[in-house]
Amino acid sequence: MMMTEGEHIFKLMTMRLAGDTTPEETAELERLIQTDPAIRASWDIMCATFSKEDIDNKFRRLDHKPWAPISIKRSGPLRAVLAAAAIAALLAGCIWWLLSPSRTQLSHVTAIQATGGVTLSTTSGQTVDLSHSSGTSSIKGWQAEADSQVLRINSIAEGTSGLNRLTVPPGLTYRVVLPDGSKIWLNSASVLDFPGSFQGSERRIRLKGEAWMEIQANPQQVFVVETEGMTVTVLGTDFNLQAYDPSAIQLSLMYGAVRAEANGRQVTLRPGQQASLQNGNLTTGTFDESVVSSWRNNKYYFQQTTLRNIASVLQRAYEIEVVIDDPEAAEQAFSGLLNQRKPVKVFLDNLQSTTAIRYYFDDKGKLHFK
Numbered sequence: 001m002m003m004t005e006g007e008h009i010f011k012l013m014t015m016r017l018a019g020d021t022t023p024e025e026t027a028e029l030e031r032l033i034q035t036d037p038a039i040r041a042s043w044d045i046m047c048a049t050f051s052k053e054d055i056d057n058k059f060r061r062l063d064h065k066p067w068a069p070i071s072i073k074r075s076g077p078l079r080a081v082l083a084a085a086a087i088a089a090l091l092a093g094c095i096w097w098l099l100s101p102s103r104t105q106l107s108h109v110t111a112i113q114a115t116g117g118v119t120l121s122t123t124s125g126q127t128v129d130l131s132h133s134s135g136t137s138s139i140k141g142w143q144a145e146a147d148s149q150v151l152r153i154n155s156i157a158e159g160t161s162g163l164n165r166l167t168v169p170p171g172l173t174y175r176v177v178l179p180d181g182s183k184i185w186l187n188s189a190s191v192l193d194f195p196g197s198f199q200g201s202e203r204r205i206r207l208k209g210e211a212w213m214e215i216q217a218n219p220q221q222v223f224v225v226e227t228e229g230m231t232v233t234v235l236g237t238d239f240n241l242q243a244y245d246p247s248a249i250q251l252s253l254m255y256g257a258v259r260a261e262a263n264g265r266q267v268t269l270r271p272g273q274q275a276s277l278q279n280g281n282l283t284t285g286t287f288d289e290s291v292v293s294s295w296r297n298n299k300y301y302f303q304q305t306t307l308r309n310i311a312s313v314l315q316r317a318y319e320i321e322v323v324i325d326d327p328e329a330a331e332q333a334f335s336g337l338l339n340q341r342k343p344v345k346v347f348l349d350n351l352q353s354t355t356a357i358r359y360y361f362d363d364k365g366k367l368h369f370k
Contacts, residue, residue: 037290170319298340
């Protein structure tokens with residue numbers, strides 16, 4: 001039987017860990033890791049599954065372990081690491097789940113479902129469904145263009161006070177271009193509040209949910225993003241801000257500089273750094289940009305993520321209610337890829353086939369994990 005692309009990549013990775021690749025195979029894998037974010041994330045997760053000592057010594061301690069027979073016939077260490085990788089994948093739910101679902105063409109029909117549309121509520125009291133709008137000429141005092149993907153605001157009449165609200169329901173994403181040229185991508189189940197015009201020495205907006213922002217630089221007017229739990233101040237930069245839960249906020253900086261403030265503490269980030277607010281504790285670290293920004297392409301990479309947090313993503317991405325029947329299962333961690341443009345069953349079947357987690361839908365359409 002011909003090997004699929006996912007099987008071939010998995011084979012290259014396991015052989016590379018075992019030190020059993022040819023120079024040509026090593027070069028091929030390095031090229032794939034450098035050019036494909038999904039493969040890079042898969043490789044990082046596979047490496048993290050094993051200890052540095054085992055990887056450095058090519059798994060010598062496993063040379064004589066009684067692993068089950070494996071069809072690929074090369075050196076002894078390769079048999080060991082392939083078996084070890086298979087066991088680790090079953091325990092962590094990571095390698096096969098990450099590789100194959102993202103490359104299987106199941107349907108041209110989008111799997112994203114949303115019962116409501118993206119709505120804009122203005123300070124003048126108007127509400128517009130942007131999901132089915134071909135323009136916003138009917139909005140009083142606005143010069144703007146809109147379609148089902150993006151709202152571009154050229155100007156809003158002066159004299160209006162208060163905040164306009166853009167609401168993105170579960171199952172959808174949306175982009176808005178503010179009058180100053182700043183671009184904001186909103187993830188599912190997110191709300192953005194913004195004024196009709198930016199006055200004074202700052203440009204201030206409010207966010208609940210998740211957004212990727214590309215902010216136009218203006219030293220005379222800093223940009224401020226308020227969330228429940230954290231305030232972010234920028235001059236001009238690209239960053240991702242996840243603030244669905246006030247007790248678990250993540251600010252990831254790609255370019256420029258930002259300052260995060262929470263609970264009386266301030267941290268300034270450099271590109272490649274991430275500020276995390278967990279239960280009132282503000283810390284900094286690094287992050288993988290391809291993982292953080294993947295939601296903009298309707299994909300979510302999970303790296304040792306608890307089932308509880310995965311359930312939250314499923315609720316936002318597919319607008320389904322999720323119940324975890326077993327409290328202990330909620331804290332189990334898994335790694336893998338969710339492709340939002342494919343039916344949720346694809347993701348669930350892969351999760352079920354590679355882990356001990358089971359799922360079912362009840363007669364009310366609720367998704368249960370057990």
